[in-house]
Amino acid sequence: MKIPDEMLNILYGNYFGYVCTSDKHDQPHLTPVFFVYDGQSQKVFFITNEKSKKVKNILENPNVTITVDIRDPVNPFNNEGVMAMGTATITEKGPIYFLPEETLKLYTDIYMEFKGKYQAVIENKPLGENDVIIQINIEKMVYWKGPHFKSVKIGKDT
Amino acid sequence: MGVGVGVGINVGTTVGSAVAVGVGTGVPTGSVGPTHPANITDKIRIAKINLIFIIPSPERVMVLVINNFIDCDAGVGFIINALHQSSNMAEGSKKEMKWIYEEIVGRIPPFSLLSYKYSILLQLLFLLVLGLILGFIFGLKPVSLIYGSLGILVAVLWSLLILQLGPTLRKFRAPLSKDENELLERYKGILFHRNHYEAIPGLAIFIPFMIYIFYYDQVLLGTWLGDAPNLILLLFVSLLIWDICYRMGLGIWTSILALWRSFELKKIAERRTELEHTPYTELRALRKLDINNVFFGLISLLLIPLLKSDQMLVTMIFSFMIFITFISVISAYVVSKVPWLPPDIYNLVNGSSFSYVGTSLKGVPHITPVVYVFDGQRIFFNTSKEAKKLRILRRNNKVAFLIDKRDMSNIYENKAVLFTGEVKIYGLWDIPLRFIQMLRARKLFLLKYPDYTKKYASSELPKAWQLTPIIARILVEVKPVKILYWRGAKQISVPV
Numbered sequence: 001m002k003i004p005d006e007m008l009n010i011l012y013g014n015y016f017g018y019v020c021t022s023d024k025h026d027q028p029h030l031t032p033v034f035f036v037y038d039g040q041s042q043k044v045f046f047i048t049n050e051k052s053k054k055v056k057n058i059l060e061n062p063n064v065t066i067t068v069d070i071r072d073p074v075n076p077f078n079n080e081g082v083m084a085m086g087t088a089t090i091t092e093k094g095p096i097y098f099l100p101e102e103t104l105k106l107y108t109d110i111y112m113e114f115k116g117k118y119q120a121v122i123e124n125k126p127l128g129e130n131d132v133i134i135q136i137n138i139e140k141m142v143y144w145k146g147p148h149f150k151s152v153k154i155g156k157d158t
Numbered sequence: 159m160g161v162g163v164g165v166g167i168n169v170g171t172t173v174g175s176a177v178a179v180g181v182g183t184g185v186p187t188g189s190v191g192p193t194h195p196a197n198i199t200d201k202i203r204i205a206k207i208n209l210i211f212i213i214p215s216p217e218r219v220m221v222l223v224i225n226n227f228i229d230c231d232a233g234v235g236f237i238i239n240a241l242h243q244s245s246n247m248a249e250g251s252k253k254e255m256k257w258i259y260e261e262i263v264g265r266i267p268p269f270s271l272l273s274y275k276y277s278i279l280l281q282l283l284f285l286l287v288l289g290l291i292l293g294f295i296f297g298l299k300p301v302s303l304i305y306g307s308l309g310i311l312v313a314v315l316w317s318l319l320i321l322q323l324g325p326t327l328r329k330f331r332a333p334l335s336k337d338e339n340e341l342l343e344r345y346k347g348i349l350f351h352r353n354h355y356e357a358i359p360g361l362a363i364f365i366p367f368m369i370y371i372f373y374y375d376q377v378l379l380g381t382w383l384g385d386a387p388n389l390i391l392l393l394f395v396s397l398l399i400w401d402i403c404y405r406m407g408l409g410i411w412t413s414i415l416a417l418w419r420s421f422e423l424k425k426i427a428e429r430r431t432e433l434e435h436t437p438y439t440e441l442r443a444l445r446k447l448d449i450n451n452v453f454f455g456l457i458s459l460l461l462i463p464l465l466k467s468d469q470m471l472v473t474m475i476f477s478f479m480i481f482i483t484f485i486s487v488i489s490a491y492v493v494s495k496v497p498w499l500p501p502d503i504y505n506l507v508n509g510s511s512f513s514y515v516g517t518s519l520k521g522v523p524h525i526t527p528v529v530y531v532f533d534g535q536r537i538f539f540n541t542s543k544e545a546k547k548l549r550i551l552r553r554n555n556k557v558a559f560l561i562d563k564r565d566m567s568n569i570y571e572n573k574a575v576l577f578t579g580e581v582k583i584y585g586l587w588d589i590p591l592r593f594i595q596m597l598r599a600r601k602l603f604l605l606k607y608p609d610y611t612k613k614y615a616s617s618e619l620p621k622a623w624q625l626t627p628i629i630a631r632i633l634v635e636v637k638p639v640k641i642l643y644w645r646g647a648k649q650i651s652v653p654v
């Protein structure tokens with residue numbers, strides 16, 4: 001299904017995302033992340049340390065939600081955001097020459113995307129030794145502006 | 159300086175007692191091992207030999223377990239001896255934090271084997287039985303027995319309250335601030351001083367009181383014991399009087415010290431920088447001890463029937479009660495005003511306007527941005543009654559609550575704090591109980607988000623957004639168990 005433009009605008013136009021994971025006891029954990037959205041595969045990617053709590057939680061429970069929003073301190077009617085729910089996959093890690101072609105391409109692509117989006121921040125820093133890329137396969141998205149909500153289900157076949 | 163080896167062997171059959179020696183030189187106490195004997199016993203419960211290297215130095219020898227070696231057999235005798243030696247060596251350097259009373263009771267077999275609550279109850283029973291037997295032998299009137307029992311009851315109630323100080327302070331986690339830690343150490347040092355200063359106020363009450371009832375007011379002794387009391391009875395009663403006076407003294411001693419500690423802590427806390435603070439749990443423990451002391455004061459009123467024939471003594475009990483209660487209430491209040499968040503996090507929480515609430519139901523996480531207020535002690539957010547997060551929280555009240563400062567121009571300045579824990583949802587029942595709190599939270603919302611409030615109030619809104627407190631907007635309090643803090647890209651875990 002096609003994702004409405006207002007959702008795409010938010011996903012493309014913002015720098016901070018908030019990722020919520022939860023462990024096997026249903027204790028949520030929430031962190032701000034830098035992320036990129038890939039319109040073609042309809043997936044969200046972010047980079048994190050493989051030792052982080054997020055990764056630990058994802059290994060216990062792959063369900064992940066990310067929220068991206070615009071906040072207006074004056075007028076709540078201008079608050080606008082997207083919450084994307086789905087499952088996460090952690091890209092495998094290993095020395096470059098052992099990685100399959102596909103993963104390698106993903107790494108380069110995502111890294112280039114990150115570099116493009118967060119130029120000022122990343123500069124020319126390569127991926128850290130313990131960094132892994134996490135992709136969120138979005139299944140459902142909720143959009144809100146002020147008090148109005150809209151939600152979209154994303155089929156697995158797309 | 160030599161190096162020795164300590165062996166910890168589980169010799170427990172039923173009690174599971176174990177002996178272990180841990181010694182460190184210049185090592186912070188925490189790194190040697192937990193200081194609670196019970197934990198260690200648990201850990202070495204499986205028959206396993208523990209080797210711990212000992213590096214003795216005269217000023218710092220740590221003895222971790224000196225408990226329950228009753229059923230040790232000869233094979234481990236040398237370890238116990240070694241323990242005794244090192245404990246003598248250690249005397250003074252490592253504070254055991256015990257009062258005379260705790261120390262004595264902790265050594266007499268039936269009491270030393272029980273947990274402290276049961277040990278106190280057993281003491282109550284023991285004294286009562288002893289008193290009753292003496293009463294029957296010497297043919298006391300029933301009134302005297304009731305008086306005696308009342309006295310014992312007061313002494314035991316006081317013990318229950320005041321003896322919580324030791325265990326609580328022994329468990330106290332060190333503040334993450336050098337000055338605050340020093341203050342707490344000093345406080346503990348005076349409270350459980352090796353010279354047992356805590357007995358002085360008790361003596362100061364006991365001696366004049368004894369002189370008074372023996373020389374000036376014979377009526378009192380007469381009403382308690384009849385006209386010609388036996389010497390043994392007099393001794394028993396004197397013991398009881400000492401028990402009560404000693405605890406009265408302890409009450410005065412601990413509440414004055416607590417007041418001093420609270421004021422100092424508050425003063426030092428104002429000079430904190432960055433992440434310095436005392437964990438919130440420990441602040442609450444201190445406040446709880448102060449509130450215990452309030453009850454301590456109130457219990458003294460039970461003594462009035464005993465002294466009712468003497469106006470002056472009744473007045474003194476009243477003043478004692480007022481003194482203790484007053485001091486403890488002030489102390490508890492001052493402690494409650496010590497900020498529980500370190501300044502960096504405090505400023506972040508105080509200065510941001512937005513936060514994110516993460517919830518999870520059946521493994522599916524959910525996030526929403528919310529507005530929140532912080533009253534210096536507690537964090538509240540508001541939500542619509544219809545909101546999904548509220549429906550989730552009602553079924554699983556675990557929460558992740560994130561407040562951050564985002565600044566793309568300089569990411570090294572980015573800060574975020576994550577509180578994980580639980581929430582309390584304010585419902586109808588809380589209106590009568592926590593009316594003032596709820597009102598204050600509402601006022602804070604009005605102050606912090608005046609534009610929001612105006613917008614909410616003016617236009618025709620969907621039902622979910624209307625600002626009728628409680629009916630359409632639900633107040634939720636965040637109760638953190640764990641705090642994580644990020645500065646730049648660095649993550650720091652802050653104890654609560």
